[in-house]
Amino acid sequence: MSATPAVDEPGQPERQHPAQRRTLAVLSLAQALGGLSNGVALGVGSLLVAQVTGRDELAGLAATLLTLGGAALAVPLARLAQRRGRRVALTSGALLALAGALTLAIGGTIGAAAIVLPGFLVLGGAMAVNLQSRFAATDLSTPRHRGRDLSLVVWMTTIGVVVGPNLIGPGDALGVGLGLPPLVGAYLISAVAMAVVAIVLWTLLRPDPLLESRIGAPAPTTPPRLRLAEHPRALAAVIAVAAAHATMVGVMALTPVHLDHAGQHLGVIGFTMSAHTAGMYALSPVFGWLTDRVGARSTVLVGAAILLLSIASNLVLPVDLAPVGLALLGLGWSAATVAGSTLVAAAVEPPLRPALQGRSDLVMGLAGAAAGATAGPILGLVGYAGLNVAMLPLIAAIAIAAIVATRRREPQPA
Template sequence: MSQGAGKALEDRAAWLQPYLDSPEKQQQLYRRTLMIVVLSQIFGGAGLAAGITVGALLAQDMLGTDSFAGLPAGLFTLGSAVAALIVGRLSQRYGRRFGLAAGFLTGGIGAIGVVLSAVTNNVFLLFASLFVYGAGTATNLQARYAGTDLASSTQRATAVSIAMVSTTFGAVAGPNMVQVMGRFALSIGVPALAGPFILAATAFIFAGLVLLIFLRPDPLLVAQAIAAEKRNGTDNSVVNNPHTLSVNNRGIMVGATIMVLTQMVMIAIMTMTPVHMRHHGHGLGQVGMVIGIHVAAMYLPSLLTGILVDKIGRTMMAIASGATLLAAGIMGAIVPADSMIGLVIALALLGLGWNFGLISGTAIIIDATTPSTRARTQGSVDVLIALSGASGGALSGMIMAQTSFGTLSLAGGFLSLLLIPVVIWSRRK
């Protein structure tokens, strides 16, 4: 071994050892990590709201048709699938700090590209930029895992919920700044619908810098070192027991299925809501308000949801997710298109059902993985989540163009019922 490599190992041992020796320092780092994640999520939430709120409207204006209005959501969720895989691999190898910072900064570059595409009216640049912008969306979702690396089994869902509830501040502010950012964009010679992407670029870049500068020591690297030390003092036959591996694999499959279904249903209905509202005379401010309430329902109840998932169980909250999404689909189908109250309730239920599914599914995934494989597995699962969102977003425009928003809502609601047999299967021994 070279002198340089030996010194690097000694330096690493020097900063790691206090955390290996002291559970109290581990909890201090756990709390500090949550604070950094919270700050980054506030910025990240503002960044992801742009694509949700005006992505479909921007494509509608540039293409002149509704049939492909769901394509932007499909593209940035497809981009988020690729990014989720890369961010997961980078995090597993180099730690959360490097992986998450790279993802957010890439998303910021994509948002800048969307603004340039609107200025030049270049549809191909728009689609390519939306794909890259998806990296910010994927990273915003994966950041929820960073706070769980040093959490105990009874803190995991709560840790996820703290990260997600902090996203609310930016995610709710984003849609409600649509008009403000639109006026700002016009004042500098940029189309109004590109205004929210100026906010997204700034927000994603700030989120990336916060993590890059402050997420030290890296929680995943510390968790991996702690797990390695515990393995050295235990019987590896217990760790590698086929029954244990089977239970863990089942947990990964169940958690992934719950999150995939909830993501598909939520993206499909949410993507077409702005188009549906514009068709029936609602203004951009009203669209922003409905989407803002929807995003609030996605994230704001997280703290309570996390406590419930830790206290009453993952499977019960997964069932609650399916029932809530069904109620959202039925509500979206039966309320009059000109009813703001009805649309608000439907989209709030849609966000709440997604919240239940994401937090319960995330907790199941964390329970079923170890630090040595956790980030890579989480990244792979988030790929499936993103792909399901991409297919839901891309198909939603075609379904609505051929049928109606009501049909789309009902289809999504009934699809969510598949969560129940999945949960029943997961409880079988």
């Protein structure tokens, strides 16, 4: 069974565009380097915030501000892509992230929280670039291979998130050798990575995939405007992605705290989070293939089922088997996000796609930030088991949204 697109696309070519292979290679390289930058930044972010503020309870602001920065930049970068193409938009996001990394290095050097905290917001450009790169991978895709192409770029993040944290030590040694305070050197590595990303995207992302996809298409008589109320299937696709992300963040964010309270040592906590990260990215090409072969709806529903299995594992397995539940949490997120993002990529007509993709990334980021912010109070009120149970309505929303997003307006031949 082939995947069913969210909109009818009778004019879409079935043969791969000659520039698509080059586009995927460039985006994959940029994605790996961007993931490396994020991995380094997040690895010491909480420590840097605690260091410059002198308050450990504020350490979580690093991840929160980075996520909010990525969400806030999603729509402006999508609008820039709509007007000027992916190359300009993605390069601009990388340059913003470079500025954010340098701001963090400066703020950390002089110990100024007023500089460090906004720096994380600007560094969110790296997250925005990583998110929008997966959509750029679909600009020249055929409907039959859209899931595969998107998932390949997502998978390349694995390299960055694995290698990045391992560069924290060398980066710190580099910074100290240059006379900088501890933790600051890591952001020099992050800055170099984003500088290379900007160079790669600007020089090699030619032809621009979004502009190339418009060749031969009639130019709109008026600037396209997206009203989600007029596109219920697109809105449902956005909800499916956001709900999957909120489920993942809500459980993941407080699992280390739960394990620490349960008396688990740092080695177990680290292994648990590594299992989770591996689940998020390592098998994304499998879910992309599944999206193309059996359909996006089925793959999102598989993701919801895996998330449900993760919740059950967290409820019934002993605490020393936490890596099982967190690996399943990552796998469920991967399936739902890859397939859901594929739905978003095809949910509206081509002129409206960049706008929808930007809004999807915005909602996804805000949903994740909200889930992370509320997970702490929920954990305090009802414990880790209650926190997992609280995710069940979100998992139901994923399944319902996937069904709505793939509902046909009229019967189509198989």
